[in-house]
Amino acid sequence: MRIDLHTHSTASDGTDTPAELVRNAAAAGLDVVALTDHDSTRGHAEATAALADLDRDLTLVTGAELSCRLDGVGLHMLAYLFDPLEPEFLRERELVRDDRVPRARAMVGKLQALGVPITWEQVTRIAGDASLGRPHIATALVELGVVETVSDAFVPEWLATGGRAYAEKHELDPFEAIRLVKAAGGVTVFAHPQAVTRGEVVPESAVGRLAAAGLDGIEVDHMDHDAPTRARLRALADELGLLVTGSSDYHGSRKFVELGACTTDPEVYEEIARRATGARPVRGAGVRR
Template sequence: MIDLHSHSTASDGSFSPSQLIDEAKRRNLSLLALTDHDTIAGLSEARRRSEELGIRFIPGVEIEIAWDPGEFHLLALGLTKLNDEFQEALANLAQMREDRNLKILDQMKELGVEADYGEIQKLAEGKVVGRPHFATLLVQRGIVKNRQQAFSRYLAKGKPFYAPKGALELSEALRLIKATGAVAVLAHPLSLYVAWGKLPQVVEELKSQGLDGLEAWHPTAKVRNCQRLELLGKSLGLLVTAGSDFHGASRPDRRLGRTAGDREIEDRYAEGIPGSSAESTS
């Protein structure tokens, strides 16, 4: 059992990189990829702990790509040749994220919700600040009943407190990823909000630009749709991967090593990933 999509406190997860590896060991995973959002800050710690516990480790990252109307997240799996240009691009994304948070705060103030950034950072408890922490603030102020309502009324796309994320253009992200020796995998493809009838053509075009793989299995998708995505990926000659998108306490429904339909993630989904050394095992 493996997992090719997980997050730590280096981005928006609730487990430290070491705790994440401990959890992987507890759940009897043989391989884990750490793919924090737009940062590689947790990779060294996770690698050290994985070596101590005898778990194969895939260094990765999940990068925000400019896309409309949905969301495009690109997994870089198997980062083996990190370079200054790649790390500078990630640092720029982190700065854009900070700028976005400040813009959300300004929009809240314009509509009469007084708060300072220190309050938001305190709610983040040392983790990367994001919309969930603004949602928690709105709950605490009694403006909404729960975080889901905070998003649906105020923080979702098109709502009063929404601000767009910083993102890389796909061509730039692919170029940077290739230079690290990693493969580029389209995460949770249904988040693109592309109709099924058009999806094969879109994915084929992405492949022509340099896309290496498709994350066919993700816990937010139905099993039949994951099966359909797997067939699509195979038909186009893409790597087919699977992940839990584990975040820890903030998303307790997700478990390491499990994906859609609570299915175990088989070792075969790591085939073709640099450093996996998992050749056709299941």
């Protein structure tokens, strides 16, 4: 089985619609794909409906990638198979989502003050109906020729955490995020915990604190982790009794990574599904050829 547990669609900052993501996952030979848009479940219904049109089996894991902050450092928490209508968790996700527009406006203003000819109209055109995020602003910088790729915008000179054009946003305390996801029947995995190219990361000692609070796993096999980092994180997960996942963190054409670039062991996936009580993986009706 090929299992990719971290992808994004146009419901946040990916370039594939949820339906396109499902079709592309099937075409890439995946057996299981998780849709984990930033702080949003808006793409779940469309992705689920698209399963019926496939000509091969594909299982969809519903989820989200939550924006969190610990001791002043941003981090992302993957949440899987939770009840999206659980009131307290829904209210917190809406707070994070609603803060995206004023935050994006602040970053556009900072870029303009730095002499970049970016406009709010340009950024909203790029975002369309998606929840506004830094990747949409980064795409505008690519269009303007300020940087060559979206990844090149996530540096201290521009949009990296603490960078010249960075702006804070409402983010969850990760311990509270774990509590909320658990209360909604979901499973939590710390996303790309040592992605140092993106900016400051929390110390590895924090993983132990999160594990004690109920964290289920850490995303080890990820494009932003080199081989020594993966080995170190795998040992840490083993020491703390955490699940180890791998995924592409696919964003469509916005990033140079393919679906299934990194994958999760089937036994780990089965354990995630076993622990979840808020929702179940959705298996498509396609017939494998």
